Amino acid sequence: MPHVNESPGELKFSDEIQALHGELSAAAVAFLKFAERTPEVFARHRFHKFEASPLMYYELHRWPLLIDSRRDRELEEVSVKLCRLVKRGPRLLLDGDPRRIADYYGVSLERARVAAEVLANTEDARGALSRGDFIDSADGLKCLEINMMAGLGGWETGLKAQVVMDQPVLQRFTEEQGLRIQLQDTLRAFLSHVVEDVRRTVAWDGECNLAVLFPDNELPEAAGREMATLLLNSTLSELLAAEGAKGEVLIGTYSEVKDAEGHCFTMRGRRLHAVQEHDARDRLEVVGPDFDARVRAALAARTLCLYNGPAQELLDDKLNIALLSENEASPALTPEERELIRRHIPWTRRVRATQTTRDGASVWLPDELAASKREGLVLKAGRAYGGKSVLIGRAMTAEDWDAAIQEALEHGGWIVQERVEPRPYHFLRDDGAVGPHILIWGAFVFGERYGGTMVRLNPTGQGKDVVNATQGALMCALVVVE
16 A cells, blocks of 8 residues: 655545545545645644543544445444444353353452353343444454443544534535535433433333442542533433433442432432443452442342443453454354354454464464564453553564563463454644554444444554554544435
8 A cells, every 4th residue: 555645735645545445435535635635634733622621631633534324334233243242252152150251251250250140130231331442454344352341431422523523624625525424422322322221121210310430539520520410411311301301410439329228329319220330440449349249239129220330340351352262163153143253353362371273273372472473463461451561563572572472371361363454544644744544443332232433543653553542542533424
């Protein structure tokens, strides 16, 4: 793929680049041609009001990612089906056996038992919140991991798209092309899911109150809480008013939650119907055993919807991608599920001294992890996040790779994954030139509901190919156009 590095006025996108962007949408090609003749597209621009908000912690890219409804439907179908399969994995592929689960995920037998029990009581965490991270490769969408936690980043899809598309030059482009624009609204999809989940799970009384909980010593600053509360409640009120119902979003701490009769909870005098544990990666340490026992009793009594609760101990782990990849041929899966894994899950294994398969052949896994083969491999810690402990083989020396593999073999909890080559979509760089970028597509799924897609990107070759907002990647507004 040719690299474009001309200045505005001299820029010409090759037929090859235009054909690639054409697979996103006809509008994406039209935007490239518009950029060739429009210097304002290259003007340096900052979205100060958006980026200065206490709710944001990243910068926006100036160019949008324009996709059509066909590409949007593909993201929806693949992400929803894979999310469903990940949630079913512990019971489907490990028989829901606490001992097998404890061994596979490296958790205590008691935690495995509790998680298995909750999965059984909640139809395999039917209502769980998640975001799958995908790369668009020449072989289609490949799922690198599924983050199954409630405090997911990137929910501001509608706000990002609105801010980017409000640029005068993009308004001009939209009008010239006669485009119909659809802005995805992940926040609205989330709250719609909560209302639907409460109606299905909890005895409906025309009210839906959601608590977003933080540890006592980690409550966000007052300005951020106030803005988030206003935003959440304006959307929830609108959704509930359409049903003649009422409700409120309350942001606070675990200590504010009080017991009520019949395994119910209250907070600030409101009966709680749903609880979002905003950031509970080491969940039992965060919420405490007392709160954990109380909410599990509420789950069993069906008086509360909990996101994501004890099942997160298993589901928010990159080992789940290995579980699917290792069991691609399992008779426990339907033919459709086996094909889903084959098409959309890259070869992934737990790092262990064991015999396994690759490309249909039986191999000794440590031999496949040799430094001589590191160019095509990525090493990841199963429970790390934010791009932490993601080691790209081709960005490492042989000595560093060997040391990392040895540590992973000794300590467990790591996966190795074949490197997926991203399709090099072209975007504006910080230096004013245009060139290929690595895009990570983060598709939200709330229960069985698709919640839109956030996109982050880095110029190819920047940041050792780790594309994460906490490590400098920009957010790109995804816009569905026709």
